[in-house]
Amino acid sequence: MLRNSLIGSLRQIKPILCSQSLRSLSNGANSGLTTIEVDDKSGIATLSMNLPPVNTLTLNLMHDLIDSINQIECNKSRGLILTSSNDKVFSAGLDLKELYKPDQERLKEFWTIFQDLWLALHLCGIPTAAAINGHAPAAGCIMATACEYRVMLPDFVIGVHATRFSFLVSKWMMLSYQSVLPRRIVERALNQGKLFSTQEALEVGLIDEVAGSKKEALAQCAAFIGTFDKANPIARTLTKRMCRDSDVTELLRDRAGDLRACVDYINTPLFQEGLSAHLEGLKEKK
Numbered sequence: 001m002l003r004n005s006l007i008g009s010l011r012q013i014k015p016i017l018c019s020q021s022l023r024s025l026s027n028g029a030n031s032g033l034t035t036i037e038v039d040d041k042s043g044i045a046t047l048s049m050n051l052p053p054v055n056t057l058t059l060n061l062m063h064d065l066i067d068s069i070n071q072i073e074c075n076k077s078r079g080l081i082l083t084s085s086n087d088k089v090f091s092a093g094l095d096l097k098e099l100y101k102p103d104q105e106r107l108k109e110f111w112t113i114f115q116d117l118w119l120a121l122h123l124c125g126i127p128t129a130a131a132i133n134g135h136a137p138a139a140g141c142i143m144a145t146a147c148e149y150r151v152m153l154p155d156f157v158i159g160v161h162a163t164r165f166s167f168l169v170s171k172w173m174m175l176s177y178q179s180v181l182p183r184r185i186v187e188r189a190l191n192q193g194k195l196f197s198t199q200e201a202l203e204v205g206l207i208d209e210v211a212g213s214k215k216e217a218l219a220q221c222a223a224f225i226g227t228f229d230k231a232n233p234i235a236r237t238l239t240k241r242m243c244r245d246s247d248v249t250e251l252l253r254d255r256a257g258d259l260r261a262c263v264d265y266i267n268t269p270l271f272q273e274g275l276s277a278h279l280e281g282l283k284e285k286k
């Protein structure tokens with residue numbers, strides 16, 4: 001909804017067409033892989049991913065996330081906190097099974113909805129924060145960096161470790177990472193395939209705060225969202241979009257080209273062999 005109107009003009013304010021009341025958030029036509037809870041006092045919505053065992057970004061989960069982000073925006077919540085119902089994993093990133101020997105049409109749909117999810121998070125008009133209550137590798141990290149603030153629990157890892165198994169990332173994914181970390185750190189971390197521990201992530205600035213529990217993480221995210229109380233919401237939204245304009249434009253100017261490049265790369269023997277070894281490694285862990 002919001003995202004689509006922005007594709008025409010990034011600087012336009014979304015017309016307020018949504019008519020649902022603030023407390024009537026339901027998951028409507030989605031698959032129920034996300035839940036939304038709105039705090040009565042603060043008006044802040046907590047959006048939880050709930051796809052056991054590890055919140056892999058499947059087509060359905062990505063669809064539900066986009067749907068939920070749209071609902072939360074339309075219901076004029078004061079802010080959005082993204083988190084997980086799993087107490088060990090925020091998100092394991094893209095569903096690797098979708099990338100292994102893929103059906104070509106489904107792969108196109110899969111990559112397109114991943115682009116959509118990134119845009120939905122990047123362009124979300126209200127303040128966003130991630131309460132990272134578990135591991136956040138790869139696209140799990142990219143989702144967190146698309147939010148405006150990150151609070152993480154101790155003893156987990158976060159980062160984009162794609163090169164460890166011969167994956168590449170698209171430029172817009174790298175830009176998300178680079179919007180949070182200095183370029184030299186991103187270059188090194190991406191090339192190494194580095195996963196940062198919570199403490200390392202705090203030291204480099206990949207996360208903003210560490211929390212002792214999920215409850216504390218949610219409270220810290222809510223406190224961050226509260227820092228915008230004095231800002232005019234429309235001016236804030238326009239300013240956020242202006243700040244993110246060049247990263248978003250990078251994807252929007254050639255979405256089809258990005259899709260083609262990704263599909264081509266995913267079909268290469270280099271990618272498929274790396275992925276096969278990675279999937280084996282995940283099985284052997286047990």
Ligand SMILES: CC/C=C\C/C=C\C/C=C\C=C\CC(=O)SCCNC(=O)CCNC(=O)[C@H](O)C(C)(C)COP(=O)(O)OP(=O)(O)OC[C@H]1O[C@@H](n2cnc3c(N)ncnc32)[C@H](O)[C@@H]1OP(=O)(O)O
Pocket residue numbers: 053054056088089091092093094095096097135137138139140162167168169170171261262265266282283285
């Ligand atoms: C020109 C530009 C071109 C190109 C772009 C082209 C291609 C895309 C390139 C890159 C894209 C990167 C984005 C991504 O997100 S790729 C996904 C990468 N994610 C991972 O590698 C995470 C792997 N998982 C883990 O490390 C761990 O599972 C964990 C740390 C998240 C959690 O550990 P646990 O011990 O708690 O759980 P496990 O026992 O490991 O897992 C349980 C269960 O889930 C399966 N699984 C885990 N992760 C995934 C996944 N990402 N996709 C699918 N399945 C996953 C795991 O195998 C277990 O399954 P079984 O119970 O054995 O059946």
